[in-house]
Amino acid sequence: MSVLDAKIPEGPIKDKWTNHKNNINVVNPANKRLIDVIVVGTGLAGGSASASLAEMGYSVKSFCFQDSPRRAHSIAAQGGINAAKNYQNDGDSVYRLFYDTVKGGDYRGREANVYRLAEVSANIIDQCVAQGVPFAREYGGLLDNRSFGGVLVSRTFYAKGQTGQQLLLGAYSAMNRQIGKGKIKMYHRHEMLDLVIVDGKARGIIARNLITGEIERHSAHAVVIASGGYGNVFFLSTNAMGSNGTAAWKIHKKGAFFANPCYTQIHPTCIPRSGDYQSKLTLMSESLRNDGRIWVPKNMEDVEAIRSGKLKPTQIAEENRDYYLERRYPAFGNLVPRDVASRAAKERCDAGYGVNQTGEAVYLDFSSAIQRYGKEAALVQGEKNASAERITELGEEVIKSKYGNLFQMYEKIVDDNPYKTPMMIYPAVHYTMGGIWVDYNLMTTIPGCYAAGEANFSDHGANRLGASALMQGLADGYFVLPYTIGDYLADEIRTGPIATDSPEFDQAEKDVNDLIDKLMGIQGTKSVDYFHKELGKVMWNNVGMSRNAAGLTEAQEKIRKIREEFWKGVRIPGDRNELNPELEKAIRVADFLELGELFAKDALDRNESCGGHFREESVEESGEQKGEAKRDDVNYKYVAAWEWTGDPGQAKLHKEELEFNDIELKQRSYK
Amino acid sequence: MSGKGMNLTLKIWRQKNAQSKGKMETYNVSGISEHMSFLEMLDVLNEQLINEGTEPVAFDHDCREGICGMCSLYINGEAHGPDRGVTTCQLHMRMFNDGDTIYIEPFRAKAFPVVKDLVVDRSAFDRIQHAGGFVSINTSGNTQDANAIPIPKADADKAFDAATCIGCGACVASCKNASAMLYVSAKVSQFALLPQGKIEAKERVLNMVEQMDEEGFGNCTNTGACEVECPKGISLENIARMNREYLSASITKES
Ligand SMILES: Cc1cc2nc3c(=O)[nH]c(=O)nc-3n(C[C@H](O)[C@H](O)[C@H](O)COP(=O)(O)OP(=O)(O)OC[C@H]3O[C@@H](n4cnc5c(N)ncnc54)[C@H](O)[C@@H]3O)c2cc1C
Ligand code: SF4
Ligand code: FES
Numbered sequence: 001m002s003v004l005d006a007k008i009p010e011g012p013i014k015d016k017w018t019n020h021k022n023n024i025n026v027v028n029p030a031n032k033r034l035i036d037v038i039v040v041g042t043g044l045a046g047g048s049a050s051a052s053l054a055e056m057g058y059s060v061k062s063f064c065f066q067d068s069p070r071r072a073h074s075i076a077a078q079g080g081i082n083a084a085k086n087y088q089n090d091g092d093s094v095y096r097l098f099y100d101t102v103k104g105g106d107y108r109g110r111e112a113n114v115y116r117l118a119e120v121s122a123n124i125i126d127q128c129v130a131q132g133v134p135f136a137r138e139y140g141g142l143l144d145n146r147s148f149g150g151v152l153v154s155r156t157f158y159a160k161g162q163t164g165q166q167l168l169l170g171a172y173s174a175m176n177r178q179i180g181k182g183k184i185k186m187y188h189r190h191e192m193l194d195l196v197i198v199d200g201k202a203r204g205i206i207a208r209n210l211i212t213g214e215i216e217r218h219s220a221h222a223v224v225i226a227s228g229g230y231g232n233v234f235f236l237s238t239n240a241m242g243s244n245g246t247a248a249w250k251i252h253k254k255g256a257f258f259a260n261p262c263y264t265q266i267h268p269t270c271i272p273r274s275g276d277y278q279s280k281l282t283l284m285s286e287s288l289r290n291d292g293r294i295w296v297p298k299n300m301e302d303v304e305a306i307r308s309g310k311l312k313p314t315q316i317a318e319e320n321r322d323y324y325l326e327r328r329y330p331a332f333g334n335l336v337p338r339d340v341a342s343r344a345a346k347e348r349c350d351a352g353y354g355v356n357q358t359g360e361a362v363y364l365d366f367s368s369a370i371q372r373y374g375k376e377a378a379l380v381q382g383e384k385n386a387s388a389e390r391i392t393e394l395g396e397e398v399i400k401s402k403y404g405n406l407f408q409m410y411e412k413i414v415d416d417n418p419y420k421t422p423m424m425i426y427p428a429v430h431y432t433m434g435g436i437w438v439d440y441n442l443m444t445t446i447p448g449c450y451a452a453g454e455a456n457f458s459d460h461g462a463n464r465l466g467a468s469a470l471m472q473g474l475a476d477g478y479f480v481l482p483y484t485i486g487d488y489l490a491d492e493i494r495t496g497p498i499a500t501d502s503p504e505f506d507q508a509e510k511d512v513n514d515l516i517d518k519l520m521g522i523q524g525t526k527s528v529d530y531f532h533k534e535l536g537k538v539m540w541n542n543v544g545m546s547r548n549a550a551g552l553t554e555a556q557e558k559i560r561k562i563r564e565e566f567w568k569g570v571r572i573p574g575d576r577n578e579l580n581p582e583l584e585k586a587i588r589v590a591d592f593l594e595l596g597e598l599f600a601k602d603a604l605d606r607n608e609s610c611g612g613h614f615r616e617e618s619v620e621e622s623g624e625q626k627g628e629a630k631r632d633d634v635n636y637k638y639v640a641a642w643e644w645t646g647d648p649g650q651a652k653l654h655k656e657e658l659e660f661n662d663i664e665l666k667q668r669s670y671k
Numbered sequence: 672m673s674g675k676g677m678n679l680t681l682k683i684w685r686q687k688n689a690q691s692k693g694k695m696e697t698y699n700v701s702g703i704s705e706h707m708s709f710l711e712m713l714d715v716l717n718e719q720l721i722n723e724g725t726e727p728v729a730f731d732h733d734c735r736e737g738i739c740g741m742c743s744l745y746i747n748g749e750a751h752g753p754d755r756g757v758t759t760c761q762l763h764m765r766m767f768n769d770g771d772t773i774y775i776e777p778f779r780a781k782a783f784p785v786v787k788d789l790v791v792d793r794s795a796f797d798r799i800q801h802a803g804g805f806v807s808i809n810t811s812g813n814t815q816d817a818n819a820i821p822i823p824k825a826d827a828d829k830a831f832d833a834a835t836c837i838g839c840g841a842c843v844a845s846c847k848n849a850s851a852m853l854y855v856s857a858k859v860s861q862f863a864l865l866p867q868g869k870i871e872a873k874e875r876v877l878n879m880v881e882q883m884d885e886e887g888f889g890n891c892t893n894t895g896a897c898e899v900e901c902p903k904g905i906s907l908e909n910i911a912r913m914n915r916e917y918l919s920a921s922i923t924k925e926s
Contacts, residue, residue: 165835
């Protein structure tokens with residue numbers, strides 16, 4: 001028997017959540033006031049949770065490291081959010097969203113959680129519209145939808161290429177209402193650096209005021225970690241510069257199991273890297289694959305001519321282009337899931353067909369869509385004899401109205417006009433499906449400590465479908481956690497305020513102070529970024545899109561070595577009692593240097609290919625699926641939850657066996 | 672540009688903390704590629720300063736793709752620098768030439784005190800939102816169906832355009848009066864244009880404007896500098912709409 005109890009409610013899958021809500025404890029409104037909840041993070045998950053909990057009556061303290069809760073990384077999400085509304089009447093349903101998500105995750109997610117996610121998805125849209133979130137609309141005044149990868153229906157709601165911004169500003173506004181009422185106390189420019197456990201329960205956190213450097217104690221009856229993903233372990237990713245794994249890692253070291261760390265999403269459509277100075281990578285939303293077609297030249301001479309600047313992509317004739325996704329996956333074409341699209345791009349580039357100087361880029365081409373939309377618009381506007389230029393002009397306007405900000409972003413970075421020449425794109429690290437292990441109630445293995453949003457592991461299995469992270473963040477925060485946390489807090493109504501002068505708080509504060517003193521005291525010769533980049537290189541080369549046993553073993557050794565060098569050689573200028581961005585980075589990188597090792601260990605341990613985790617040892621050898629990832633359900637149909645033992649290389653594995661009662665396990669085919 | 676890249680002289684505002692006095696310091700960087708972003712150029716400078724054993728320049732940033740509103744910087748006398756429709760993090764070095772001297776200062780306004788070097792405190796913006804930047808609706812999910820109230824596309828699009836404000840503060844920094852009208856009007860307009868926001872429109876505009884004044888932002892004298900420097904193209908129309916909303920709310924306030 002595993003020590004892990006997922007606490008999945010009994011009953012048929014479609015009744016589980018309703019029954020569970022009916023059976024769990026609730027706290028009476030008068031008592032809620034006496035209960036404090038800490039929420040670390042103000043992204044979609046943390047922001048929506050803080051607002052909802054405060055509204056229900058709890059006293060909430062929220063934390064973020066940015067200068068305002070509105071700047072959490074969720075703000076950057078571009079393409080959209082899924083919901084099973086079936087407004088397009090294309091056969092969508094809760095079951096279909098559930099099915100697509102489980103299949104998309106390559107059957108490595110937890111069925112009951114995913115079903116609940118699909119079930120509450122429709123409420124999210126209702127809620128956001130009521131809050132004044134300006135989603136895109138059709139001319140009739142109703143909400144518009146677009147399609148995302150890995151599905152055959154149109155269920156994605158969006159606000160141009162700024163969906164995350166609009167949803168986050170919705171959650172931020174709900175928070176503001178509660179901050180104004182004094183129900184949420186907001187601590188911006190604060191970084192949580194440890195969890196405090198008293199008598200086995202999460203009772204507070206230690207945080208650093210980033211302006212003054214002061215170390216503060218904050219107590220509560222429950223702690224929610226909604227600190228986002230850890231994609232920046234690769235140094236280069238589409239995440240914001242500050243996104244980090246520290247909050248999750250600190251609770252891991254205090255007893256929360258870390259699940260499936262190796263499940264990372266490498267997003268197929270990002271702007272290729274341009275030089276060593278590069279500080280981050282920029283996503284071009286998956287929504288672009290609704291209208292963009294991906295290709296490389298068929299002939300090597302054309303590739304060479306393009307690289308040497310002798311030929312432009314627009315000069316290559318249709319028959320000399322290889323639309324490799326349409327060729328390999330006729331059913332889904334350009335809308336295959338991300339893991340599949342990324343590997344296919346890598347395959348073409350590894351074969352030598354990459355179209356830029358580094359050989360790591362493919363085209364994303366809008367010319368067909370511009371023509372199609374242009375002709376349609378001309379007809380609608382009654383311009384029967386529109387000229388070719390006029391059609392192009394009209395078509396470009398349509399594209400602009402759908403993706404204007406993305407095209408502008410591209411043009412500013414690359415200095416090339418994507419309306420006229422195809423975009424160049426390449427895969428980049430984007431999202432982490434792995435994270436803190438949680439049960440059905442979103443509680444970690446530490447009583448009273450919860451994890452929500454990208455910080456937890458639960459819903460996306462080994463590969464997340466596009467537009468599902470925003471859905472999960474808001475589902476967790478608005479609709480799941482506010483119920484499930486009550487079940488735990490119902491036993492806390494007589495506890496009274498949690499004191500911060502206990503020995504446990506003393507110790508946790510001392511640990512944080514010691515850590516900072518130790519870092520400041522090294523006074524080595526190399527910057528924090530130097531070590532972060534070294535780690536990133538190992539992660540990308542050995543633990544990236546394609547992994548094998550030798551490379552993963554080597555990665556663990558190399559990371560250990562970089563970690564040792566970091567603790568001997570890092571230089572942090574300035575003082576600890578002031579705003580010190582280098583110190584902030586150093587604390588985060590110290591944790592990445594441990595997390596990275598566990599990541600590689602987990603990837604080595606999972607000797608199968610599933611979703612974004614591709615093991616070269618596990619590939620289909622023959623038949624229609626030749627060359628595709630080969631899952632191993634006999635040996636690996638489990639969640640790998642790792643327990644901290646004092647050394648990431650010695651973490652102890654616990655398995656949560658996954659059961660699939662409502663969906664048949666199948667080879668995932670998008671052919 | 673290729674080969675060795677640009678050599679630049681940087682004049683940067685250094686200030687230890689809110690209490691101390693600051694001053695401009697001069698630095699040189701070389702080998703700057705035109706493909707670098709402005710902040711990547713500052714990364715190069717900071718790496719250099721760390722290697723020399725001195726303190727790097729503190730500046731705010733996070734997403735580095737023009738959406739979080741965290742980056743600021745007043746570059747050569749313009750908020751977010753010489754390019755139009757972009758934030759500092761989206762500004763690229765191809766906008767500059769070899770041998771240039773670049774002046775880099777924090778956003779300056781009474782309501783945005785300097786925290787350190789180029790970092791300022793913009794929490795006044797948040798406090799204005801606490802006063803009314805929301806629709807008073809509970810997050811129960813038990814609201815009506817999202818399609819129950821159709822919204823004319825034109826209104827929805829205008830509301831969206833107003834809602835794209837990133838809260839960066841460039842409008843304040845560019846205004847000779849340090850007025851926050853563009854920022855506040857963007858939120859007021861977004862809600863005023865939507866049926867969901869109309870119900871509390873009066874209280875909202877009165878409360879937000881009152882808080883804006885309390886924070887020490889200046890008056891609007893219609894110079895329009897804010898619209899020019901706004902990286903998100905927030906239109907002056909929003910200020911006009913807010914003025915109308917404010918006027919009608921003040922007239923009908925308590926009678
Ligand atoms: C460029 C981009 C585009 C995307 N587009 C889409 C999309 O179109 N659709 C979709 O579904 N998903 C998309 N995603 C994924 C999605 O945006 C994220 O997974 C999701 O927003 C994460 O939300 P979150 O609330 O879990 O965390 P975040 O939004 O990352 O928030 C983390 C919060 O935690 C705080 N925090 C972290 N550590 C600490 C600490 N130690 N102390 C205090 N505070 C801390 C931060 O300040 C922040 O407030 C995109 C992601 C990226 C990078
Ligand atoms: S109105 Fe424009 S300049 Fe002002 S805060 Fe908003 S985005 Fe920035
Ligand atoms: S860093 Fe986010 S807008 Fe510039």
